[in-house]
Amino acid sequence: MTAEVLIEVDGVSRSFGNREVLRDVSFSVVKGEVLGFLGPNGAGKTTTMRILTGTLAPSAGRVTVAGIDMLEQPVRAKAQLGYLPETPPLNRDLTVDEYLDFCARLRRVPSRSVRAAREQAKARCGLGEVGRRLIGNLSKGFQQRIGIAQAIIHNPLVVILDEPTVGLDPIQIKEIRALIRDLGQAHSVILSTHILSEVQAICSHVQIVRRGELVLKAGINELSNHLTGAHLEIGLHRPPTALELSAIPGVDGVHQQNDRWLIHFASDADPTDALVRHAAAGDWGLYEMTRPRLSLEEVFLELAGDDRPVAEQAA
Structure with missing residues (x-):
């Protein structure tokens, strides 16, 4: 389906x-x-x-x-749509109930359904005990919950x-x-x-x-796998130059990490066999070869990079 x-x-x-x-x-x-x-x-x-x-x-x-x-x-x-901007659009001088009723009316919830919509949003956001309290007197966490409640009040x-x-x-x-x-x-x-x-x-x-x-x-579970297959980490006792490693067919880039090398390659050009052959022929002392599983942070840095981004126009 x-x-x-x-x-x-x-x-x-x-x-x-x-x-x-x-x-x-x-x-x-x-x-x-x-x-x-x-x-x-x-x-x-x-x-x-x-x-x-x-x-x-x-x-x-x-x-x-x-x-x-x-x-x-x-x-x-x-x-x-329901929307919570980074700064919740709250009126600190209203009680939670007053504010949510106001938001329900803005969202064109029928008058006969406003109370039920408000109570449902409060229940889902853990606001059941604070309905009559002023928003300005509540903690930042409760204010954020109120911001979410206004975003979902019209379901x-x-x-x-x-x-x-x-x-x-x-x-x-x-x-x-x-x-x-x-x-x-x-x-x-x-x-x-x-x-x-x-x-x-x-x-x-x-x-x-x-x-x-x-x-x-x-998918969140696919993300690390997306890049896991495009990296090899190898340990060499007598490594060649980065230029020699980069020249091996299938290798897109290399990065030295202490006594190990991180080898980048295209998903359709696995250089594993070629690396083993070159290591044996060149007496590089290959002692380890693994496919590291990257953290989300490493995946993010790999894809987002460190380039200066296009400046975003202020709201």
Whole structure:
């Protein structure tokens, strides 16, 4: 059975003047998916989030939400979305109940259903005991929960969260992550973050954007495997020069790590046999050859790189 596609991004680009911030980005998000959206600062994450939520129009391409075109029918498309920006849009002078009632009305929840929608959102976000308290008197963790509650009060198909755990203490982070995992059972969730451990903890899929281009989308369990097969780590007692190693057919690049070498190669050009033959012929003293499993951080650095990203236009 084919999974239901809730977000479809097709060939989206965005320029500010003559500066291209996003370039031909395409991806989809299916029902029940928790997608971690990763990239260095300035890579295009925030611009993508703004386009997905309809607060910024693309220069080219299209976005559909549950099959509804964001540009052609923005009101209908946005009704399917819940959004938590990095700074939650809270009114600190209202009680939690007052604020959530207000958000429900903004989201066109019928008057007869506002109370039920508010109570359901509070229950899901662990806010049942603080409904009559002023938002300004609550902790940062509770305020973040309120921000999530306003994003789901109308029961949207897709929830978009921008850096949802910034500024929280470890206990609050654990609680918010558990909440996001729970949201993934009933909604599709897009999580923009630069915290790699967060992606590993709560996401089912991850995609990485670099210099305005999407460089990878994969299942979280597939991600390390994606690059594991393209690396060899070898130990040599009498190593040759890096130039000699690089000249072996199939080798794309080499990197020395103390007394070992990390060999990069294309997935369709495994140089293992050639390395063994050259090591024996050259008396390099080959004593170890392994395929290391990379951490998510190593995968991120491999794909995102250290290049200076395209500067992202401020909101």
